Amino acid sequence: MTEPMAGRPRLRRPRELSNVNEFLNEVRLRPGIWVRRSSLQHLYSMLIGYAIASDIHDTEEDFDFGNDGPFSQWLWKRLGMAYPSALGWAVEIERAAEAAGTQPMETFFSLLDEFRAEQGESRNMDEECSP
Template sequence: MTEPVAGKPEPRQPRELSNVHEFLDEVRLRPGMWVRRSSLQHLDSILVGYAVASEIHDTGEPFDFWHLGPFSQWLWKRLGMAYPSALGWAVEIERAAEAAGTQPVEMSFSLLDEFRAEPGGPARC
């Protein structure tokens, strides 16, 4: 087992997490483990599964990542899109990352940080 890096949080077990934003923080720590081939579409699928499980277990947790949910609505404005994309947030971030010459996963977490920082944005914990 490797030693923890000073200042970098230790990965946690899923049972230790209390919401989707904490889960995304775990994905950020080890994206290669969670996001196959750096495809945000895979991450989107994981998040849909998370939302379905939350509904089944009646957690009452708000979910920001549905296709036309709060994150998508914010993203369309942030990317300067006049109308919602039929392709979804994952594809649009992948397209924006390609145009900017950056990695999609890196861009997605940068955008997520902006979204979280918005007044009235989602509570992380």
Template sequence: MRSSSLQHLDSLLVGYAVASEINNSAEHFDFWNGGPFSEWLWRRMGMVYPSNLGWAVEIERAAESAGTPAMEMFFFLLDEFRAERDRPQR
């Protein structure tokens, strides 16, 4: 049985985004390395420089250090990202 991995999820999301672009979908995608989610994550994690390894690896590392399942941490962070993104600007 394959273990859950954010790197697998990242690959799946990127594959979906590429297929959407090929099919001329106007869907917005936040999960490119260097995209809105990873830029938010670097600030959230207090990283001075962006990670070339990508958001999935960095969340897996943080989850391992915290003793938390990586998928659980990802969805917690995703909820936080969406809440901040969707909050009305003053």
């Protein structure tokens, strides 16, 4: 049995993950293991499958990654789009990455970090404003 590379966390199995954010953190660490050809469209399909399974099993988890979900709504504004894209966030991020000369998966995680930071700030503001 081989030992994990020094300084690199071990690969966690899906049953060890408790929510979509933990799954995305695993994808960030090893995109080639999780996502075929590091395609955002494949990642999107996996996330939709995750949402369907969560719905079937009646979990109480918030899901931000649907085509009309909070991540998409934020992204359209972030990319300066006047209206939502019918093609979805994966295609639009791939287009933006190509225009910028960056890798789509890298661009996705950079945007996800921005989204999470802004969501954290707005949640903190909501908590401060509540009586």
